[in-house]
Amino acid sequence: MTIKVNDNFAALSKSYLFSEIGRRVREYQEAHPEANIVRMGIGDVTRPLPQCVVNAMKAAADELGKAETFRGYPPEYGYDFLREAISAHYAEMGVEMPADDIFVSDGAKSDCGNFVDVLGDNDIYLPDPVYPVYRDSNVMSGRRITLLPSGRDNDFLPMPDENCGTGVYYLCSPGNPTGAAYSAQQLARWVEFAKKSGSLIIFDAAYEAFITDDCPRSVYLVPGARECAVEICSFSKTAGFTGTRCGYTVVPSELVFDGVHLRDLWARRQATKFNGVSYPVQRAAQAAYSPEGMAACYENIAYYRENAAMLASVLDEKGIYYTGGKNSPYLWLQCPNGMGSWEFFDYLLDKANIVGTPGEGFGKCGEGFFRLTSFSTHELTAEAVRRLREVL
């Protein structure tokens, strides 16, 4: 007799995607040592932190090095200075969100994964293709998962239909991996559905800063969303914080299920299983919201956007269907000539020495699609575009 492990882990599919990509690239490079491979599959930012963000982090580190200014345990939900800065960020978008409803964390991935802790045994609805964290964290909890298929017919933006019941719906807009962003009208339909069915929307807004048109940058721009949606966001893609680690989750006080305020449960969860974010990191995040910080962040985002526009232009030229590219650092394209995801991966690697991400790695509906990203340099992106023009 021994203790029991969580046997739901056995139901997780092994995540072969990036190791399989690595293996194929390695083998190709060994067979073709002269090949100058360009990597356009990277989902991580590459531009450095704004100088004022670096300075704020360093000043905070100095504070921790002096007895008079030393700080111990941070508040579990984030320092007021940062919660208020995030609240002000919402105000600028036209959303009134009290600092008390904002919970600072070490990143959106942690919050996405940990949010299952406060929920009961519900039906989980996920878009297909999907960011694997939504799926895997729910598989670990033994939840029933229903996939919402997406494709060209709905431009990779699934909408509620007759198969949708009361449950927890994960929406990511602009989407990862598809780059597709919901319009205000579409989100209003989701909110209406959630309220009518007693469902919860977990809205992942990690890519909101890439939106250039009138798609909502926050679900709370849609009336009624406070009563049915949690929003998870991050400094990773906005301020280049993938290595610095900071994010936040909004749980409005209006979110009440069965008489229980979800906000109170998340507060208790965080106070019990989390001890707040590093003080220098919180000061760095605060600095990202300064006028100087915001200007520098949007300069970096503009840089990635130019890359995305370069990649989009060659797809437009060739008449290839894609989503994203605008409103998103991702381009999600249909593999030409009916090729499968992996077939196109090998084709692109061999003919153009370009590495991207096969869409089927994100779900069955990703088969026949392919993700390119705009996080590389201008130079390498231009080189990739030149090669794509030849082989597509």
Add this chain to the structure above:
Amino acid sequence: MTIKVNDNFAALSKSYLFSEIGRRVREYQEAHPEANIVRMGIGDVTRPLPQCVVNAMKAAADELGKAETFRGYPPEYGYDFLREAISAHYAEMGVEMPADDIFVSDGAKSDCGNFVDVLGDNDIYLPDPVYPVYRDSNVMSGRRITLLPSGRDNDFLPMPDENCGTGVYYLCSPGNPTGAAYSAQQLARWVEFAKKSGSLIIFDAAYEAFITDDCPRSVYLVPGARECAVEICSFSKTAGFTGTRCGYTVVPSELVFDGVHLRDLWARRQATKFNGVSYPVQRAAQAAYSPEGMAACYENIAYYRENAAMLASVLDEKGIYYTGGKNSPYLWLQCPNGMGSWEFFDYLLDKANIVGTPGEGFGKCGEGFFRLTSFSTHELTAEAVRRLREVL
């Protein structure tokens, strides 16, 4: 019809302890504005970070501010440089622990709370009194909890007995709140019991750096522990990282239950629900292990130890029973004259203007006991000692 929240949260007891302390102190101060209140209840460090740690954090922040040295997502289990530094720390203690079995995190509290994710529905055994995170994280998961009573008869070090079955055992040594540390012989009995019963020990070693005698600083100093124990540790109390946030959990590859490597489950859990620790924080933690860093850390620990010795001396003088004081920043004393925890709290506040922590806040077996801590300054501790000498 609506979604279901996790109704196990309803079974959590409200945590009144620190808010109740705050209320009583506030009311006393208002009624006695002249009272110079000394706070000896604080469980947080106060000494600043070593300069080399600050410098390492600042240098890493600078790296993130330059394109050539920018780093994105950190490895989910920690950078090799830090995992190897922790492995070397174990080697210095005489424990061979491969870096692959060490998982860096944002703190011991997160790991303590999150470890339930990889375990099934087991019986949970907790010492009484107890660090509330062990209890609350298991209540949230709906686990059956059995308390292991402790008191003067076992010097607040519960041992396995005939009531102990196969399950998950949380041990904290040196203990919070009791400061009591298990001897090698006692831990050997725990390991023997765990192996025989197929149990798992979750060993919280957050206070290991305070050990001065031959009590084991790691459970892995006990033969066989690799097959039955996970160890959770932290830079908070060793290197003053309560505001910087870094910890680690060791899951040896020898830990196998029902054919499953627990290490693989924790790795998958962290890769899914966590995205690694801030790069500058990891560099700071690495610097704490440098010869200069370690010297500075132990200087701070020596400072707290002197405080503990001062507090212990007055308890010795008065013949008051206590645990801790050596091997620990905490002193856990029996309230004099048969007073209850809160009665003694009020007595000490009124007669000596000293604030401590009533033991019953940590569990039923804490009734009649009281916690003082050594994290204040020499000056305030000396003042507290002077007053205690008068009123005890």
